Amino acid sequence: MKNLRQTVISACINIVASSAIVVHPAAALDMRAQCRLLAAGPDEPKPPANGGVKFFEIDSAQATKTCSAAYKKAYMDPTIAYPLSRAYWTLGPNQDIRYALYMQRDAWSGAKAAEATIGREAARWYAETAKRNLTPATYETEAEKGDILAQMSLAFLYTHTHLNAVGAKADLPLATKWMRKAADKGYAPAQFWLGVLLSWQKEDMLAFQYYLQAADKNWKPAIVALGKAYAYGKGIERDGRKGIELVGSVANEGNTEAQFTLGNMFLNGVGLGPNKKMARYWYKRAAEGGHIEAENVYKKLAEEDISPEAAAAILLGLGILLTMSGNGGGTATQDTESKSAMERQLEYEDAMRESIQNACQWSDGLC
Numbered sequence: 001m002k003n004l005r006q007t008v009i010s011a012c013i014n015i016v017a018s019s020a021i022v023v024h025p026a027a028a029l030d031m032r033a034q035c036r037l038l039a040a041g042p043d044e045p046k047p048p049a050n051g052g053v054k055f056f057e058i059d060s061a062q063a064t065k066t067c068s069a070a071y072k073k074a075y076m077d078p079t080i081a082y083p084l085s086r087a088y089w090t091l092g093p094n095q096d097i098r099y100a101l102y103m104q105r106d107a108w109s110g111a112k113a114a115e116a117t118i119g120r121e122a123a124r125w126y127a128e129t130a131k132r133n134l135t136p137a138t139y140e141t142e143a144e145k146g147d148i149l150a151q152m153s154l155a156f157l158y159t160h161t162h163l164n165a166v167g168a169k170a171d172l173p174l175a176t177k178w179m180r181k182a183a184d185k186g187y188a189p190a191q192f193w194l195g196v197l198l199s200w201q202k203e204d205m206l207a208f209q210y211y212l213q214a215a216d217k218n219w220k221p222a223i224v225a226l227g228k229a230y231a232y233g234k235g236i237e238r239d240g241r242k243g244i245e246l247v248g249s250v251a252n253e254g255n256t257e258a259q260f261t262l263g264n265m266f267l268n269g270v271g272l273g274p275n276k277k278m279a280r281y282w283y284k285r286a287a288e289g290g291h292i293e294a295e296n297v298y299k300k301l302a303e304e305d306i307s308p309e310a311a312a313a314i315l316l317g318l319g320i321l322l323t324m325s326g327n328g329g330g331t332a333t334q335d336t337e338s339k340s341a342m343e344r345q346l347e348y349e350d351a352m353r354e355s356i357q358n359a360c361q362w363s364d365g366l367c
Helices: 002-018 026-039 060-073 078-089 097-110 120-132 137-145 148-159 172-183 188-200 204-215 220-232 240-251 256-268 276-288 292-300 308-317 332-356
Strands: none
Touching (some): 026 060, 026 078, 078 120, 097 148, 137 148, 172 188, 188 204, 188 220, 240 256, 256 276, 276 292
16 A cells, blocks of 8 residues: 555656656647757757857847747747757847746746756756846846846846745845946847836936937837837926827837737727727737737737728827838838938947957856
8 A cells, every 4th residue: 555655746747747848749849940950059068060150149029939839839948948048148139138048947946847958968058047147146246247148137037036946035225226227238139128217217307318229229019119208298397299109110010029018008998999899900910920028918809800001090090100011021112211211220239249259158058
């Protein structure tokens, strides 16, 4: 009886452990391999056929897209979460250090359950390396020397304490201090996030100025933040039409977060009054781009879908000229404007690249 009880207990433990991770289903295998070719590091266990990709050589746009798709099919798999984290951490249009830290957290949390699939030593490497990347002390020396990525990482760890591996308490003033150091170097993502931190502290006018600085560098989240500031009258005189125009300019390029934001604005009447049909239109576009929350809201709105032409007509009636397009593109004028914006962004990235080429002294495993 005792042996039977032990067998049952062991079986239950194995079931619980295996439920923490979706182990490489067949549908994810090819996508997983592609993800690792694009963003796995040279120091990772069992590197891909290309030997791994150096940090600043990652194609962030392609890697974030491919690894995100793979991760949806293999949640909490450290061999995908870790490269996905690197893809979001590196310099590029999709850089999101906060999300990169979330993926480090998932790599750390999923490592134990992955032992049966990737081996004990590999699982230990992911657990220890990810934990180190979630520890404030890892970044402090390089942050003091002026490393932008280390400064931003510290700021997020002191803001989102559930990411912090050592359980340090939230310290918003300290987080603001580190984000300001990165922002004052002219780094657009840091300027945007400093605006967010300041807005949480009710310093809306100062937050608006930092959004503006980042938006001038064509940082899309900052343009959306500016639009919301105008729509709500935070830090600037309220101008609903300008708010819709700013968010719409980013949404119409296929940015799903902007599309979701625009859906919220129309649903809640922020800017130019409520319009459920327009809300549903933008939620649908965001959902088609993979925005899960937008998909959930879209399903709940019992309205008929409208065409891009009808949506454009509604906006024109509100005094807003925005040539509507699918997620794939726009008019020749829009293409020219987008090219100009992309050229500005690439020039900005090239200028910033030199200032952070010596970054990442704090994590050999990440970089």
